[in-house]
Amino acid sequence: MGTTFHGPSPWPHITRAISTRGARHAAIAYLGQDAPDLLPLRAGDVLVVNASKAAIRAHATSPAALAYYVNKGVRVLSSPTLHAKVIATSRRAVVGSANASENSAFADDAVIITDDPEVIASVRTFIDRIDEITEVDEVFIDNATREWEIGRAVPIPGVSGRIRDxxxxxxxxxxxxxxxxxxxxxxxxxxxxxxxxxxxxxxxxxxxxxxxxxxxxxxxxxxxxxxxxxxxxxxxxxxxxxxxxxxxxxxxxxxxxxxxxxxxxxxxxxxxxxxxxxxxxxxxxxxxxxxxxxxxxxxxxxxxxxxxxxxxxxx
Known part of the structure; x- marks a missing residue:
């Protein structure tokens, strides 16, 4: 496969690239409610997101998406400082700007997809070393749902709550x-x-x-x-x-x-x-x-x- 560049609509390429056997490790800062369609993870996979109170209240990360992955057996973790968008499978790495959201699906995002073993290893190492991690479980999701309900869709640093003209x-x-x-x-x-x-x-x-x-x-x-x-x-x-x-x-x-x-x-x-x-x-x-x-x-x-x-x- 080598290394390929995909933009401005990279999600179809990302979805295909990560449809492989073995565990997938992803660090995707923000998840929209449609994230499971873009990022199809399964039991045994690891997903690190930014599900901080600010991200939840801004409707940048969806509690419904968190619940979906947890119910599927994905290990979901939250880091309030995460802004990266990277994925590593056993065969490929994805590095770019795309959040798992409808906004990203229609925005001008771009990613590099590569089978370079050194890049794959580096992405795994990066994900493994993310700190300030909180395990996302049912209690976490219940709290996040309450924050979502009192919040509203507003911009937060580095992310737009809505696609605007x-x-x-x-x-x-x-x-x-x-x-x-x-x-x-x-x-x-x-x-x-x-x-x-x-x-x-x-x-x-x-x-x-x-x-x-x-x-x-x-x-x-x-x-x-x-x-x-x-x-x-x-x-x-x-x-x-x-x-x-x-x-x-x-x-x-x-x-x-x-x-x-x-x-x-x-x-x-x-x-x-x-x-x-x-x-x-x-x-x-x-x-x-x-x-x-x-x-x-x-x-x-x-x-x-x-x-x-x-x-x-x-x-």
Whole structure:
């Protein structure tokens, strides 16, 4: 067989790869309620999961899946620090990012499947050395069921409670606060640049897929009504462009020794182009907004104007 790579939907390959004789040892952090269909284990197998209170309350690990495996004779253990997703059989090892859940079945996960004896042995050793282990038995499952019932599906570090549409997440739903502001080119002062460097997340390398979203900064001379979650549409009158909407993703950050100026971070989509300002004004006029005031800084109070502004970019 050798070594093969499988993604972005690796579970059919994983399920086939582990359908072998002999005991299987798996360390899969999170189990959805459909885990038994993806990860068919049997009596004599070992399964280490993260069934901590946080994982159960977040609905990342299902007590029903735990009960299924225990009733099948699988030895199930819980480690609250587990985040790995690895499996070892007598003939193969699986190493990757896939949890045993519906989310993972539809997400862009990937695994390596190999028959390299050294990798198989290393995976077994890794699983055997996981610490902070708790045996999952009926009492454990009863407690986990109570935690599940008082919890709810929420994100926890490293895992999403639900598959979400990133397109829908770019803008708040609904958009109730929007500003039109004029774009002004300026060179950050050393103090301002220091604030930016302190707060801006570290940039990834340019290798890999092109980023669809990026952060920009907005400098205002004083704290204004702008707040996190607001949508800002920038207009450059001198250049004759209106720029696609940006979303405020930070609280105001004071710039020392600036007379009260503040910085905000904005999230933008790199795939949305600027539009000619005159074309935008004509389109809005045709839609019933002859007074769109795109050449004046203002808070957009009209819900219909907000909707039609976003529609300029099919948002």
């Amino acid at each position: 990133p397109e829908a997440e770019f803008l708040p739903a609904p958009v109730t606060r929007m500003f039109v502001k004029h774009a002004v080119d300026y060179e950050p002062s050393p103090t301002e640049q220091h604030v930016l460097d302190e707060h801006r997340p570290r940039q990834r390398t340019t290798a890999g897929p092109a980023a669809k979203y990026q952060l920009e900064s907005l400098r205002l001379d004083r704290t204004s009504g702008v707040r996190r979650g607001d949508v800002v549409v920038f207009v450059s009158i001198d250049d004759g462009w209106i720029y696609p909407p940006a979303v405020v993703v930070s609280d105001p950050m004071k710039i020392p020794r600036s007379g009260g100026s503040v910085l905000y971070f904005l999230r933008i989509r790199t795939d949305l182009p600027p539009l000619p300002l005159t074309d935008a004004e004509k389109a809005l006029t045709d839609l019933g907004h002859p007074g769109s005031r795109l050449r004046t800084d203002h808070f957009v109070r009209s819900p219909s104007l907000r909707t039609d502004l976003l529609a300029l970019w099919d948002l």
